[in-house]
Amino acid sequence: MENNTDLELLDSNNNKTKVYKIGFWSFVAMIFMTVYSLGNGQQIYYQMGYAGITYIVIGIILFFIPYMFMVSEMSSAFSEEKGGIFSWMTKSVGLKFSTTGAFIWYIAAIIWWFSLSSVAITISTAIFGKDISETWHLFGLSNTATTSLIGVVWFLAVVFFCRKGVKSVSFLANMSMLITIVMHVLILGGGILVFCLSGFHFQQSFAFNGIKSLFYGPNPSYDNVFSALGFLVFAIFILGGMESIGGLVDKVKNPKKTVPRAMIFMGIVMGILYIAIIIISGMVLNWKDTFGSPNVNLYNYPIYMIQQQFYLLGTHLGMSNTASIALGQWVNRITNWISLIAMMNLPLTLYYPIKQIFEGMPEGMLPKVVTKKNKHGFNANALYIQAAIIVGGMLAIGFGGNTANTVYNNLTFMVTVGTSVPWAFIVFAYIKFKLNDNIKKEYTFFNKKVGVIVGTITLITLIGANGFSIVQPFLQGNIQEGIWIAAGPLIFGFIGFILAVLYQRKQKRNNKK
Helix, strand or coil, X not given: CCCCEEEEEECCCCCEEEEEEECXXXXXXXXXXXXXXXXXXHHHHHHHCCHHHHHHHHHHHHHHHXXXXXXXXXXXXXXXXXXXXXXXXXXXXXXHHHHHHHHHHHHHHHHHHHHHHHHHHHHHHHHHCCCCHHHCCHHHCCHHHHHHHHHXXXXXXXXXXXXXXXXXXXXXXXXXXXXXXXXXXXXXHHHHHXXXXXXXXXXXXXXXXXXXXXXXXXXXXXXXXXXXXXXXXXXHHCCCCHHHHHCCHHHXXXXXXXXXXXXXXXXXXXXXXXXXXXXXXXXXXXXXXXXXXXXXXXXXXXXXXXXXXXXXXXXXXXXCHHHHHHHHHHHHHHHHHHHHHHHHHHHHHHHHHHHHHHCCCCCCCCCHHHHCCCCCCCCXXXXXXXXXXXXXXXXXXXXXXXXXXXXXHHHHHHHHHHHHHHHHHHHHHHHHHHHCCCCCCXXXXXXXXXXXXXXXXXXXXXXXXXXXXXXXHHHCCCHHHHHHHHHHHHHHHHHHXXXXXXXXXXXXXXXXX
């Protein structure tokens, strides 16, 4: 397996120039840190308990495995293209389609950053051992305004690192992956130790009451057919994201072999890890005891999980009740300090959207000031424009007047649906890709017929899961949540479509001259 290298290539003037290339293991680290998260597996348990395993298995079979090979095929076929998913969709379907899909994908990446205000939870827990961020009020401001300002400061630090380009980003991914491994040893290893000390007793029993128990967990928020079907999008969401890496194919050493191998390897590892996390969580955490408090939300639930897990460890080791509580708080401090260090991988998440959008679009579609690169070979101006949008969004949400729990939960729904909608565009592009015999396919896993059938099944799965997620809050009368979920993809998809139309009209006028 190759390491990262600086290759000497000849430019158009026959001068030697060094080009940084990403090796296999660094590429694996970048996939791992972009797509996988220990918190994703914990979130599935928080939302669905053991029933989450059913949705993970469905997501793996109907989405993850086929999608992984689809991305591998297209990334290999278009390994010379710099625009990632934008280039794939343009070559396979057309410019209007690709611009619409790419901009929907882009807004999801942008919206994700609005939630960086939740870093206040991590900081609070790192210092105090528990989340007291809801009591913070800087300069007499509201709590949500205070946490948004903290998030802005943290975000600007990420921007500073990201502007140095792919070499800096690759190094940060490797460091962050090592820290993530430490977290797994601490949390999952600690969970197995508690399970052993408890006499191999599951805190959350496997209560199988027929087929229904496979699809409904202990969470009352998912106690009906529509909400349960809508939950499938969360299972799909934690398994997606491979396309983000596709934009780096041109930076990878020997991409035609490295990219498919790395994606397949990480696909297998992630599927196993997510199911293991759910089972180990049930070994040590009773759902009602851990998540019964109304203060638990979609951002701070890991704190309650760690507190409960290591409180149990303390009691099994013969510690007093007070000492056991303190143990949980200290482990929370340690893990959140580690989480702060692990956030070194955040420049990856900021780097990929720019790589996908601004490098793939044809010259003349965007102003030159956006596509201009700095000395590190990076679209720094695009980064700063994107940063301004994100800072504006974070402040608007922070000063909007909602409670922290409402903001965090709504942002989670926005990001989940907004991210998975473009996957349907990518899968449709794959179907067209397989049908187009003029596209040279360097690597194929599915033959033409099978690829079209598998792509169609995956497309139906995505449309169904997202459809239920978007419709469900409206059916339950939660109009505000429904608007939050649907607004981003609709607005940015329309912007992308109009941008493509204006560009094509401009090209027609130029051709007539």
